[in-house]
Amino acid sequence: MAGSAYFGVWLFAVSAGASALGGTLGMASGIFIVPILTMFAGIDIRLAVPASLVSVIACSCGGAAPFLRASLTNIRLAILLETATTFGALCGVLLSGLVPVAALYLIFAAILALSAWQMLARRAEPTPAPANAADWASLLRLHATYPDHPHGGEIAYRVHRVKLGLALMYGAGLISALLGIGSGVLKIPAMDTALRLPIKVSSATSNFMIGVTAAASAVAYFARGAIDPAIAGPVALGSVLGALLGARALMALSGDRLRLFFAVVLVLLAAQMLLAAAGITLPVAGA
Amino acid sequence: MTARAGRTEALLAALLARGTWAASAVIALGLALGLALPGAAGSRVTSLGIALMILLPVLRVAVMLVLYIRAHDRRFAAISALVLAIILLAALLGARAP
Numbered sequence: 179m180a181g182s183a184y185f186g187v188w189l190f191a192v193s194a195g196a197s198a199l200g201g202t203l204g205m206a207s208g209i210f211i212v213p214i215l216t217m218f219a220g221i222d223i224r225l226a227v228p229a230s231l232v233s234v235i236a237c238s239c240g241g242a243a244p245f246l247r248a249s250l251t252n253i254r255l256a257i258l259l260e261t262a263t264t265f266g267a268l269c270g271v272l273l274s275g276l277v278p279v280a281a282l283y284l285i286f287a288a289i290l291a292l293s294a295w296q297m298l299a300r301r302a303e304p305t306p307a308p309a310n311a312a313d314w315a316s317l318l319r320l321h322a323t324y325p326d327h328p329h330g331g332e333i334a335y336r337v338h339r340v341k342l343g344l345a346l347m348y349g350a351g352l353i354s355a356l357l358g359i360g361s362g363v364l365k366i367p368a369m370d371t372a373l374r375l376p377i378k379v380s381s382a383t384s385n386f387m388i389g390v391t392a393a394a395s396a397v398a399y400f401a402r403g404a405i406d407p408a409i410a411g412p413v414a415l416g417s418v419l420g421a422l423l424g425a426r427a428l429m430a431l432s433g434d435r436l437r438l439f440f441a442v443v444l445v446l447l448a449a450q451m452l453l454a455a456a457g458i459t460l461p462v463a464g465a
Numbered sequence: 466m467t468a469r470a471g472r473t474e475a476l477l478a479a480l481l482a483r484g485t486w487a488a489s490a491v492i493a494l495g496l497a498l499g500l501a502l503p504g505a506a507g508s509r510v511t512s513l514g515i516a517l518m519i520l521l522p523v524l525r526v527a528v529m530l531v532l533y534i535r536a537h538d539r540r541f542a543a544i545s546a547l548v549l550a551i552i553l554l555a556a557l558l559g560a561r562a563p
Contacts (some may be wrong), residue, residue, distance in 0.1 A: 183500050213513075232515050239521050240485040243478035249471065254541065257529055260548045268555040318540065389481075389522035394552045396519045398559020407511035408499075411492050414518060418489050 182408060189219065189412040193233060197316070197420025199440075208234040208359040208392075211413060213287065213447045218455065221409060223282055227274070227358030228399035229410035231392045233417035234360045240418050245382035248325065252383045255320045255337060259383075260390045262344040263361075266351025267394035274356055283455035286357050290448035293363045294441040301436030302364075304374035314340040324379050335376050343370040347387075355395035359387040366427055477525060488518035523552055533542055 182210040191299035196210040208230055215226035245251045315321060315337035323332040346368035362384050399405050491514030499507025528547035 186496060186499070209560045232518055235522060236485060236489065236518055239481045239518075239525075240489075243482040246474040246478035246481075249474060251474065251497050253474065253477070253529070257541065257544055257548060259468070260526070261544060261551065264548055264551040264555070268551055268558070271555060302543050362535035390526060390548065390552075393519050393522040394555045395559075397523070397552060397556040400516060400519055401556045405512075405514060405515060407495065407508045411496050411511040414515065415489055415496065418485065 186412045190416040193413045194420035197417040198424040212358050217450055225406055228405045229413050230358035231396040232410040233414045234392040235389050236414045236418045237421045238385055242386050250324050250378050250382035251386045252322050252379055256383050256386045259347045260387055262347035263351035263391035264394035266348040267355040267391050270352040270355025270416055271398040272348030273396045280455045283451045287448045289453035290444050294444035297437050297441045301377050338374040339372045343368055346372055351391050354391050484521040488514050
């Protein structure tokens with residue numbers, strides 16, 4: 179295997195690039211890794227998904243510390259929602275062998291399109307809603323505060339509709355395990371619209387949960403020997419390095435043009451995934 | 466309560482940051498060995514690093530379980546234990562599935 183060293187270096191560089199670019203927008207690289215591996219490296223999607231999950235874990239764990247130290251992560255809410263995301267991931271792993279490859283590509287295309295839309299839509303801070311002292315969030319003491327840097331105080335926020343949040347998180351965990359992504363694209367709307375968290379708290383808590391969610395499916399893939407170290411190793415290492423570089427560049431680049439560029443890239447990848455889905459179903463239709 | 470929450474967060478931050486470095490270092494060592502030596506030694510070390518990376522968030526949940534038990538927060542200790550149990554179940558069931 180003379181070509182394997184070169185292939186590993188290529189995987190490392192491409193993952194670092196994808197992760198650095200994604201990091202400049204505070205987005206995980208996971209959504210780019212599977213399309214890169216399947217389309218450009220010709221790797222089977224069933225091998226690409228577990229490899230991508232390892233890099234999703236690495237980026238979540240590697241990026242969690244600054245959010246935690248800034249007291250933006252709501253760890254009580256995170257561990258509660260992780261019961262739903264890990265259970266979704268468990269179901270996703272068990273389903274993964276049953277879902278046809280063409281369907282995986284179709285779901286992936288839909289998630290990419292949703293990401294493109296989310297990239298262009300502006301997230302708005304939730305408006306305050308009436309408090310209910312007997313709801314789950316109050317019983318479990320999930321309400322918290324986060325620091326308000328310009329003014330130096332603490333901003334208190336309340337957590338809403340925990341049951342709806344849990345249901346949406348189950349779906350996010352399932353999709354994460356099936357597609358090898360962090361599912362931040364599904365967690366963020368659940369946190370913004372169901373739980374009505376402030377944007378900074380929502381991003382920090384989502385990033386914190388992504389590692390555990392991906393770990394629940396990655397342990398299963400690892401246990402069945404579906405994680406190829408020659409693919410997952412360089413991809414994880416490249417992603418960690420890229421995320422570090424991307425976080426540094428976050429301040430330096432202008433947001434709006436980059437957002438548009440990413441939305442275009444995501445739409446192109448979605449189109450490619452649709453073609454891949456069609457390409458795989460065509461021989462079946464012809465037979 | 467705020468001070469205690471701050472300490473928990475600092476502990477988890479240190480665990481995740483150092484753990485990511487440690488697992489990445491083992492993966493890097495494995496890849497370097499793979500380039501330098503023939504045979505499967507490199508890929509075994511890389512697999513070990515990957516296993517460490519996967520176990521890092523699981524360890525984070527285990528640490529939270531211990532902290533909640535120490536704080537006599539039974540409800541959140543049970544919630545943490547449930548997350549660990551689901552991950553363990555995923556490992557057991559996942560190993561059997563095709």
